[in-house]
Amino acid sequence: MPSYAILGATGQIGGNILTVLLAKQPPVEIHCFVRTKAKLLKAHPDLASASNVTIYEAGLDDTAALAQCIKDTRAVFLTAAASENVPGCEVAQQQTRAIIAALKNLLPSSQANEKAPAIPKLVVISSASVTPRLFGASAPWIMQRMVHLAFYHIYTDLEKAEAVMRAESHWIPQVYVKPGGLTHDAAHGHVLASELKPGFLSFVDLAGAMVEVAGDDGGVEGVEGKWRWDGVDVTVNPAREGTRVEPWLPYIVPKGLLWTFAPWLYPYLGSWLP
Numbered sequence: 001m002p003s004y005a006i007l008g009a010t011g012q013i014g015g016n017i018l019t020v021l022l023a024k025q026p027p028v029e030i031h032c033f034v035r036t037k038a039k040l041l042k043a044h045p046d047l048a049s050a051s052n053v054t055i056y057e058a059g060l061d062d063t064a065a066l067a068q069c070i071k072d073t074r075a076v077f078l079t080a081a082a083s084e085n086v087p088g089c090e091v092a093q094q095q096t097r098a099i100i101a102a103l104k105n106l107l108p109s110s111q112a113n114e115k116a117p118a119i120p121k122l123v124v125i126s127s128a129s130v131t132p133r134l135f136g137a138s139a140p141w142i143m144q145r146m147v148h149l150a151f152y153h154i155y156t157d158l159e160k161a162e163a164v165m166r167a168e169s170h171w172i173p174q175v176y177v178k179p180g181g182l183t184h185d186a187a188h189g190h191v192l193a194s195e196l197k198p199g200f201l202s203f204v205d206l207a208g209a210m211v212e213v214a215g216d217d218g219g220v221e222g223v224e225g226k227w228r229w230d231g232v233d234v235t236v237n238p239a240r241e242g243t244r245v246e247p248w249l250p251y252i253v254p255k256g257l258l259w260t261f262a263p264w265l266y267p268y269l270g271s272w273l274p
């Protein structure tokens with residue numbers, strides 16, 4: 001049975017990936033790495049009796065637990081992230097350092113006469129905003145700039161994390177899934193793309209796209225042992241038009257701009273503003 005690991009399974013993206021994987025037939029093995037098992041079970045009560053799901057409750061600094069969680073998996077979804085523009089947030093960087101340490105932990109020591117294990121593919125959530133080329137003609141420059149400023153701290157974290165992970169690309173296969181705006185809506189289908197179209201993508205369609213990338217074991221013609229998506233930046237468009245606009249946008253963007261231009265206010269107002 002193919003197996004997958006999800007870091008950040010209690011989040012919006014990780015939770016939707018879990019839902020997509022749970023619906024797969026034939027079933028797949030799923031390893032969830034979370035800080036709070038009770039939170040995961042509250043969102044997915046069916047997990048308590050699911051024989052194909054193992055939950056690892058630990059922090060990102062628990063290298064042994066993380067190594068156990070990702071061992072023998074086909075792919076690992078890296079979705080632990082900040083969704084608020086918190087000044088100085090480093091979750092993506094912590095996750096990157098943790099997964100590199102856990103992968104190193106799985107390698108046999110140079111003295112051991114063991115065969116090196118297959119390294120799972122990392123499917124990393126990022127954002128089109130950190131790679132402007134993906135935006136294409138989807139939004140005017142001024143709007144792209146405003147979004148970048150509104151989530152500046154998150155994007156800085158993602159950019160630094162990607163730089164650290166890419167430095168390990170000679171031994172860790174990795175793909176960056178970089179959507180535009182996400183919204184809570186029903187599935188409209190997904191299309192993997194190299195250029196973003198205007199409009200929003202639902203969380204469930206993003207999850208479908210990330211699972212497709214993870215499950216696609218195709219290679220590159222003429223290149224021995226190279227995974228088709230290795231090192232690629234891919235964005236996702238809905239297959240059908242009509243995904244709703246995120247209704248919180250007029251509130252989220254000004255709030256994010258506040259934390260970018262007045263980060264010193266965050267300790268006073270951060271937990272107070274919804």
Ligand SMILES: NC(=O)c1ccc[n+]([C@@H]2O[C@H](COP(=O)([O-])OP(=O)(O)OC[C@H]3O[C@@H](n4cnc5c(N)ncnc54)[C@H](OP(=O)(O)O)[C@@H]3O)[C@@H](O)[C@H]2O)c1
Pocket residue numbers: 007008009010011012013014034035036039059060079080081082083084091094125126127128154158178179180181182183
């Ligand atoms: N929303 C959009 O329009 C949009 C568009 C493009 C890209 N994105 C990207 O999507 C990401 C946000 O994903 P999301 O909406 O799924 O976020 P989310 O719902 O806030 O979930 C974040 C996940 O990360 C975990 N996490 C947070 N801090 C952690 C820490 N210190 N250690 C371990 N785990 C930690 C959370 O665990 P707990 O449950 O324990 O807190 C949770 O599982 C960002 O990178 C953003 O750039 C979002």
